[in-house]
Amino acid sequence: MAEANxxxxxxxxxxxxxxxxxxxxxxxxxxxxxxxxxFPGAVHLYxxxxxxxxxxxxxxxxxxWITSTHRGHGHFLAKGGELKRMYAEIWGKREGIxxxxxxxxxxADFSKGxxxxxxxxxxxxxxxxxxxxxxxxxxxxxxxxxFFGDGAANQGTFMESMNVSSAWQLPTIFLCENNGVSExxxxxxxxxxxxxxxxxxxxxxxxxxxxxVLAVQAAVREAVERxxxxxxxxxxxxxxxxxxxxxxxEDAFLGGGTYRSAEEISAWxxxxxxxxxxxxxxxxxxxxxxxxxxxxxxxxxxxxxxxAVAFAEAGEDADPELAFSLMFENQxx
Amino acid sequence: xxxxxxxxxxxxxxxxxxxxNENVIVIGEDVELAIFGDTRGLxxxxxxxxxxxxxxxxxxxxxxALGATAAGFHVVLHMMFANFVYTGFDAxxxxxxxxxxxxxxxxxxPITIIAGYGGGGSxxxxxxxxxxxxxxxxxxxxxxxxxxxxDAKGLLKTxxxxxxxxxxxxxxxxxxxxxxxxxxxxxxxFGKAAIAREGSDVxxxxxxxxxxPSLDAAKALSEEGIEAEVIDLRTVVPIDEAAIxxxxxxxxxxxxxxxxxxxxxxxxxxxxxxxxxxxASLKAPVKRVNIPNVAIPFAPIAEAAVxxxxxKIAVAVRGIVSKVAA
Ligand SMILES: Cc1ncc(C[n+]2csc(CCOP(=O)(O)OP(=O)(O)O)c2C)c(N)n1
Numbered sequence: 098m099a100e101a102n103x104x105x106x107x108x109x110x111x112x113x114x115x116x117x118x119x120x121x122x123x124x125x126x127x128x129x130x131x132x133x134x135x136f137p138g139a140v141h142l143y144x145x146x147x148x149x150x151x152x153x154x155x156x157x158x159x160x161x162w163i164t165s166t167h168r169g170h171g172h173f174l175a176k177g178g179e180l181k182r183m184y185a186e187i188w189g190k191r192e193g194i195x196x197x198x199x200x201x202x203x204x205a206d207f208s209k210g211x212x213x214x215x216x217x218x219x220x221x222x223x224x225x226x227x228x229x230x231x232x233x234x235x236x237x238x239x240x241x242x243x244f245f246g247d248g249a250a251n252q253g254t255f256m257e258s259m260n261v262s263s264a265w266q267l268p269t270i271f272l273c274e275n276n277g278v279s280e281x282x283x284x285x286x287x288x289x290x291x292x293x294x295x296x297x298x299x300x301x302x303x304x305x306x307x308x309x310v311l312a313v314q315a316a317v318r319e320a321v322e323r324x325x326x327x328x329x330x331x332x333x334x335x336x337x338x339x340x341x342x343x344x345x346x347e348d349a350f351l352g353g354g355t356y357r358s359a360e361e362i363s364a365w366x367x368x369x370x371x372x373x374x375x376x377x378x379x380x381x382x383x384x385x386x387x388x389x390x391x392x393x394x395x396x397x398x399x400x401x402x403x404x405a406v407a408f409a410e411a412g413e414d415a416d417p418e419l420a421f422s423l424m425f426e427n428q429x430x
Numbered sequence: 431x432x433x434x435x436x437x438x439x440x441x442x443x444x445x446x447x448x449x450x451n452e453n454v455i456v457i458g459e460d461v462e463l464a465i466f467g468d469t470r471g472l473x474x475x476x477x478x479x480x481x482x483x484x485x486x487x488x489x490x491x492x493x494x495a496l497g498a499t500a501a502g503f504h505v506v507l508h509m510m511f512a513n514f515v516y517t518g519f520d521a522x523x524x525x526x527x528x529x530x531x532x533x534x535x536x537x538x539x540p541i542t543i544i545a546g547y548g549g550g551g552s553x554x555x556x557x558x559x560x561x562x563x564x565x566x567x568x569x570x571x572x573x574x575x576x577x578x579x580x581d582a583k584g585l586l587k588t589x590x591x592x593x594x595x596x597x598x599x600x601x602x603x604x605x606x607x608x609x610x611x612x613x614x615x616x617x618x619x620f621g622k623a624a625i626a627r628e629g630s631d632v633x634x635x636x637x638x639x640x641x642x643p644s645l646d647a648a649k650a651l652s653e654e655g656i657e658a659e660v661i662d663l664r665t666v667v668p669i670d671e672a673a674i675x676x677x678x679x680x681x682x683x684x685x686x687x688x689x690x691x692x693x694x695x696x697x698x699x700x701x702x703x704x705x706x707x708x709x710a711s712l713k714a715p716v717k718r719v720n721i722p723n724v725a726i727p728f729a730p731i732a733e734a735a736v737x738x739x740x741x742k743i744a745v746a747v748r749g750i751v752s753k754v755a756a
Contacts, residue, residue: 137552137728137729137730138551138552138553138554138728139553186728189552189728189729189730189731189732190729195728197727197728197729197732198555198727198728198729198732199554199555199728200552200554200728200729201554202554202556202557203554203555203556203728215556216513216554216555216556216557217513217514217517217556218486219486219517248485248486249486251485251486251487252486252487252488252489253487253489253490279459279486280459280460280465281460281462281463281465282459282460282462282483286483287483287484287485287486288485350465350466350467351463352463352464352467352470354463354464354470356463414729414731415727415728415729415731415732416732417727417729417731417732417734417735417736419727419732420722420724420725420727420732420735420736421722421724424723424724424725430722430723430724
């Protein structure tokens with residue numbers, strides 16, 4: 098783990114833990130409920146990558162923007178999105194954050210700067226760059242952080258967006274979550290060179306242990322400060338691992354094939370690698386929190402998850418008429 | 431005749447055509463493990479020089495499909511979901527669709543692009559579109575939309591033997607559907623519709639994913655004494671105008687059923703053919719059953735509200751059949 102942060106008090110540390118744990122437990126719950134067919138559609142879970150999203154979002158403000166991916170639940174929650182509204186969305190309910198129109202792959206809360214999960218891989222690069230352009234024009238010090246996977250980095254818009262961000266010194270933060278896989282393809286088999294070297298041509302870069310929440314926080318803080326003070330874009334790559342399948346129930350799509358070993362997955366779940374176990378060990382080891390503190394966080398997270406499930410299940414089915422009224426403002430489709 | 435699932439029939443066609451012609455290669459994201467199952471087993475049989483996973487780079491994949499034809503390959507490019515056709519559209523629309531004319535006919539374009547299309551799975555707006563109207567409007571691209579296993583196999587084999595660029599749009603919701611597939615080298619020509627059901631009161635012209643609900647509607651209508659003829663176009667480019675007009679001449683009434691949006695969709699084009707060349711046969715207005723001009727919503731109840739189904743088709747048919755009877 099990175100060094101303890103002198104400016105953090107116990108509450109700051111426990112807030113980081115709680116956010117990560119909220120993502121973990123809510124995603125685990127989705128995994129189980131998906132198997133029971135409790136909600137429609139597919140879900141791509143963020144389990145194992147919590148430190149990346151939580152560390153990164155902990156050093157930006159509500160007024161800052163993020164763009165997210167198909168694996169967007171963790172980013173949504175890390176940026177302060179409400180779990181019960183996200184669940185209601187995944188359940189296709191009226192109370193959902195997008196009124197049931199978008200579902201898991203499109204959770205967005207513009208009031209919190211969450212410009213949306215995205216079903217198009219690489220769809221966020223240009224959107225984040227555009228938001229950063231807007232911030233630059235206004236000179237208001239806001240920043241735009243683009244979360245994307247190592248797979249997405251092979252889309253051409255990655256380079257195009259880095260170029261614009263660099264040429265115009267925009268406050269864009271390219272936050273690459275490198276989990277080594279894209280769907281069922283091992284990324285190294287389709288990727289030339291190192292991703293970080295692509296970014297080096299345009300901006301300052303750093304690769305950080307993505308399962309160390311404090312290390313992510315420190316690296317992103319530096320990038321954010323640079324962006325806010327007119328220093329232009331940065332690239333931060335978090336090294337991490339996706340524990341779940343590409344999507345839940347991926348076996349149904351694999352037809353008996355495999356692309357990674359059970360040993361590899363379990364190695365990343367060990368106490369020395371799992372981002373939450375590591376952080377908990379750090380907190381107790383440093384005397385910042387004791388077992389009772391951790392248990393209290395766990396308890397409150399489990400309660401929030403159960404409340405969110407109840408909220409989603411009690412929700413009312415989405416309103417089909419919205420498909421017609423929401424296409425335009427003040428104009429029927 | 432062997433019974434095969436729709437997706438297996440596509441897989442069979444790929445195996446057979448790759449065996450038949452060593453210049454046939456397959457590229458696309460995750461084609462090796464086959465996320466849809468249609469390319470499964472090809473890697474083990476043919477190896478990395480014949481089938482290969484690409485990076486996620488649709489704009490480059492489509493351009494590469496064109497470039498590889500210069501080296502004598504017939505490229506089968508799998509684009510996964512039809513929405514990703516939009517991501518790779520530049521090379522399709524600006525290069526592939528125009529290259530032959532622009533170069534005075536110098537090149538052959540043996541390119542087959544496969545993509546799954548359509549809603550019904552709560553996959554939301556970015557994974558549920560049917561891209562065929564945009565493709566139809568380009569001019570230089572053939573578009574096959576098989577509705578059953580036999581046609582899926584036969585149309586794909588025809589596409590792979592063609593020197594013209596073709597799309598094979600897989601009806602995502604039909605992947606598991608079983609059907610008889612003729613033995614042997616089964617080829618289905620482009621531009622030749624099938625009469626999926628004979629009838630004398632009304633013609634339902636449809637294609638791909640919508641053939642099944644159209645047949646279901648025809649069955650229900652038959653119990654009410656309305657006999658619908660169902661025309662399965664099989665390809666929308668080229669389109670079998672003669673089959674549409676012949677059936678219209680027989681029934682005098684036309685309902686077009688298509689899983690694309692209403693505005694400038696395939697349905698409007700087919701209705702225009704009827705208005706232009708079949709006007710004398712028409713005893714009632716032409717009706718279209720398709721998707722309203724909206725993005726596909728996620729929630730099942732909202733998605734169902736915008737997708738065509740057997741009930742909506744039957745309602746449309748009754749609307750023009752009873753009007754005349756009254
Ligand atoms: C334009 C586009 N192409 C392909 C896909 C299908 N797809 C969804 S996720 C994915 C892999 C993404 O990998 P990565 O960016 O590394 O993110 P991860 O899944 O590892 O979080 C692919 C190919 C898509 N959704 N959009």
